[in-house]
Amino acid sequence: MTQSNGNAPSQHIGNTVLVVTMEVDEADDAEFNKWYNEQHLPERMAIPGYVSARRFKLEGEGNNNSLKYLCIWELEDGSPLQSEMYKDQNAHPTELYLRVNKTIKARTRGLYTQVYPEPGTFFEDRSGFHGERLAAHPEA
Numbered sequence: 001m002t003q004s005n006g007n008a009p010s011q012h013i014g015n016t017v018l019v020v021t022m023e024v025d026e027a028d029d030a031e032f033n034k035w036y037n038e039q040h041l042p043e044r045m046a047i048p049g050y051v052s053a054r055r056f057k058l059e060g061e062g063n064n065n066s067l068k069y070l071c072i073w074e075l076e077d078g079s080p081l082q083s084e085m086y087k088d089q090n091a092h093p094t095e096l097y098l099r100v101n102k103t104i105k106a107r108t109r110g111l112y113t114q115v116y117p118e119p120g121t122f123f124e125d126r127s128g129f130h131g132e133r134l135a136a137h138p139e140a
Contacts, residue, residue: 013051013074014049014051014052014074014075014076014077015076015077015113015114016074016075016076016077016078016111016112016113016114017072017073017074017075017111017112017114018072018073018075018081018109018110018111018112019070019071019072019073019108019109019110019111019112020070020071020073020107020108020109021066021067021069021070021071021107021108021109022067022068022069022071022104022106022107023067023068023069023104023105023106023107024068024069024100024103024104024105025103025105028100028103031096031099031100031103032069032100032103032104034096035096035097035100036055036069036071037055039094039096039097040097041053041055043089044073044086044089046085047080047083047085047086047089048080048083048085049075049076049077049079049080049083050073050074050075050080051074051075051076052073052074053071053072053073053074054071054072055069055070055071056069056070056071056072057069057070058070067106067107067108077113078111078113081111
């Protein structure tokens with residue numbers, strides 16, 4: 001949902017993020033990324049309450065605690081992780097997941113609740129991409 005404050009569009013976003021990091025050997029990267037991008041992301045994003053997801057790969061060596069892959073899942077709140085759809089997905093893993101899961105050497109996961117700006121307020125999107133602007137002014 002977007003709103004304008006008169007100067008720039010603002011976007012209402014979820015107030016919770018699920019941060020997941022994982023480590024796999026380079027030899028397993030292709031199958032891991034296939035599972036994550038083509039199967040895991042679409043499955044999770046189909047669950048009501050999931051807002052968005054972005055994946056990242058570590059640049060350079062990082063430090064001893066840095067894992068190679070990071071995914072930031074934006075959620076409306078923590079309730080999607082308690083939903084029947086989420087539980088059902090976990091109870092019925094795919095063959096690809098079962099193969100990939102054996103190659104994950106380390107993982108971390110944390111659920112974080114927004115503390116600033118106050119949840120429920122609007123956040124100014126300064127990313128440079130404003131789909132609503134493009135839709136309203138395709139010539140721009």
